[in-house]
Amino acid sequence: MDKFQTLHSTAVPLPLENIDTDQIIPARFLKSTTREGFGANLFADWRYASDGQPKHGFVLNDTRYHGQILLAGQNFGCGSSREHAAWALYDAGFKVVISSYFADIFRGNALNTGLLPLQVTEEVLQRLVARVTHYPNTQLVVDLPAQTLTVPVWEESIGFDLDPYKKECLINGYDDIDYLLSQQAAITTYEQQRPWNF
Amino acid sequence: MAKSLFDKIWESHVVKAIPGGLEVFYIDRHLIHEVTSPQAFDELRERGLPLLRPAQIVATADHNVPTRNQHLPIQDPISRSQVDKLTENCASFGVELFGLGHENQGIVHVIGPELGLTQPGMTIVCGDSHTSTHGAFGAIAFGIGTSQVTQVMATQCLLLSRPKRMRITVDGELRPGVTAKDLILHIIAQLGTGGATGYFVEYAGSAIRALSMEGRMTVCNMSIEMGARGGLIAPDATTYAYLQGRPYAPQGERWEQALAYWQTLYSDDDAEFEAELTFDAADIAPMITYGTNPGMGIALTGHIPPQVPAGEAASFDKSLQYMGFQPGESLLGKEINYVFIGSCTNSRIEDLRAVAAYVQGKHKAAHVEAIIVPGSKSVEKQAIAEGLDKILAQAGFELREPGCSACLAMNDDKIPAGAYCVSTSNRNFEGRQGPGARTLLASPLVAAITAVEGRIVDITQYLN
Incomplete structure (x- = not known):
């Protein structure tokens, strides 16, 4: 997993609520058996017409908007557990998704992919969406060690929560599996001492 | 404690x-x-x-x-x-x-x-x-x-x-x-x-x-x-x-x-x-979804909400536009093109029995394509042992072999763009059953009655 420290970037606004993982990466693109290449089909049915031409009006086809931060409505990533959704966002160049809350499985998948799910209040989200929509070149700064999202033009820094262990993992590029493997002895002891056995 | x-x-x-x-x-x-x-x-x-x-x-x-x-x-x-x-x-x-x-x-x-x-x-x-x-x-x-x-x-x-x-x-x-x-x-x-x-x-x-x-x-x-x-x-x-x-x-x-x-x-x-939440079972009616997430459900005889809170308006409008429905309207009488009975939600033997019990001696509407995909080889075998396959075939339903099928349309079982499908699956997301497909989630009983009538009806009028 790549390391994450700080990110200075503009953002792409997609202020719809309940964006599900079937929209992020439709099921027909899940036939690949590798982790790479899903970015080309990110939001495929919103982004492309059936003949493959870009759809006008979808934000990823709007040259005014670009950057490594996606601004999305509440309950982002609901639905299927497919980690391919997080891979597709990451593969397409996104490093952070900002929303007022995330679906549980997506949040975990994003963290395991090195994609930061950054939760803000609904009020902050709405202000960010309004700002970025009208001023696409607005710079945002995500400082992971400090756990702040800064909007320099507002002279405002907004704190965000993150589990301290997951924070260390992101900063250092560690996977959960490294930690779990280090717990092998405890796991074996647990198996031997469990009160019942199926 | x-x-x-x-x-x-x-x-x-x-x-x-x-x-x-x-x-x-x-x-x-x-x-x-x-x-x-x-x-x-x-x-x-x-x-x-x-x-x-x-x-x-x-x-x-x-x-x-x-x-x-x-x-x-x-x-x-x-x-x-x-x-x-x-x-x-x-x-x-x-x-x-x-x-x-x-x-x-x-x-x-x-x-x-x-x-x-x-x-x-x-x-x-x-x-x-x-x-x-x-x-x-x-x-x-x-x-x-x-x-x-x-x-x-x-x-x-x-x-x-x-x-x-x-x-x-x-x-x-x-x-x-x-x-x-x-x-x-x-x-x-x-x-x-x-x-x-x-x-x-x-x-x-x-x-x-x-x-x-x-x-x-x-x-x-x-x-x-x-x-x-x-x-x-x-x-x-x-x-x-x-x-x-x-x-x-x-x-x-x-x-x-x-x-x-x-x-x-x-x-x-x-x-x-x-x-903690409590519900009274007697308040629950046969349900159907009208939108593009499973929370967008109403009683079959109900109406799509005329409006939603301001913060959710963008998604609500997009959803109804995708489905081809209007705020405040009833779904009763809407013509349906496809009926899918299957998925990990409703593909068990009890589901197949419920469908067969209703469609026995009836036939699906001519304009409806109705497929039943059993949840497993064991369900398929049991359905055949009970003669459900013959009842379903006579009613014009196609009994397929097991898999996730048109629930997520990874395989060839897709609903065409723009077509309406009453589905016993779990998700009515945009494109879930194929690009442009319009999914209405319901029970196997509602799906069976819809297939026979060819449109959304108040099923309580059709029960014995």
Whole structure:
């Protein structure tokens, strides 16, 4: 997993609520058996017409908007557990998704992919969406060690929560599996001492 | 201290608590399939790691398999390669596989329970969000991503934060024509598609107790559709009767030991829940969805909301535009082109029986294409043994071979753009059943009546 420290970037606004993982990466693109290449089909049915031409009006086809931060409505990533959704966002160049809350499985998948799910209040989200929509070149700064999202033009820094262990993992590029493997002895002891056995 | 059912199972699976709140959490049973496992096997190879407990993993091919001519090689080369990869991985890592053609093959959440692999008190994971289905047996079961699939393969554990607890109590009796599917669609419509995010739900109350195991599975299956991490129901005599004698269920003395343990799995009287909701079963009507998330449901005879809160207007308008519906309108009389009966939500023998019982001696409307995809080879075999295949064929329904099929349309079973499909599956997301497809979620009974009438009707007028 790549390391994450700080990110200075503009953002792409997609202020719809309940964006599900079937929209992020439709099921027909899940036939690949590798982790790479899903970015080309990110939001495929919103982004492309059936003949493959870009759809006008979808934000990823709007040259005014670009950057490594996606601004999305509440309950982002609901639905299927497919980690391919997080891979597709990451593969397409996104490093952070900002929303007022995330679906549980997506949040975990994003963290395991090195994609930061950054939760803000609904009020902050709405202000960010309004700002970025009208001023696409607005710079945002995500400082992971400090756990702040800064909007320099507002002279405002907004704190965000993150589990301290997951924070260390992101900063250092560690996977959960490294930690779990280090717990092998405890796991074996647990198996031997469990009160019942199926 | 009083504990909930969830607390009892969760706490007995904590290997270690680590500072900051995460826990090393032990997994008893790991179910895998062809779509979310190949990258996990590859990562094990890259890291040179073995499977820690191969005997605790069971595999099947379901998401991306054809539902016709399963005895022939899969025609789509990319799909075939994905299914072949599962076969190769299971062979080289020593995992039991119920692949295409095997008598135990089927949708992963259908075969687990019917083989007795799913048992009370267990922790069960699968790289699929509908793993919550197994909670019907009083298990903690939930969907995981592929990185977590790798973690469980290598260590039989996950690093998790403990979800909050919610109890949903449904008391009273369901009215005629109202099924487990309507019950859960009603609850999701009340809570919304994200309303249980962060929670693990226990379903309780006399209406839940009265459900068969198939009905309980339908309810727990859709827990994820309101954002819950999972859902579970305390095991009882219905659960034990279902499990006894199943191939992987404990036998003999081990059955008695297991039973003694299972009987301790219930929420104590004073158990704490961060959220409690109650419903009256008599308030629940046959349901249908009108929008593009499972929370957008109404009674069949109801109306689409005329307006929604300002913050949700963009999604609501987009959704109705996709579906071709107007705010405030009724769905009664809308013509339907497709009926799909299947998926891990409603493809069990009880579902097929409900459909066959209604359509016997009737015929689907001429403009409707109706397919039934059984959840497993075992369901298919049972349906044939009971003569349901003939009843369905005479009614113009096509009985296919098992798989996830048009629930997510990874294979060739797709609904055309713009067409309306009444579906017994779990998700009505845009494009879920094929690009541009318009899905209306409903029970198998509603689906059967819709297929015969060719349009949305008030089913209570059609019941004997």
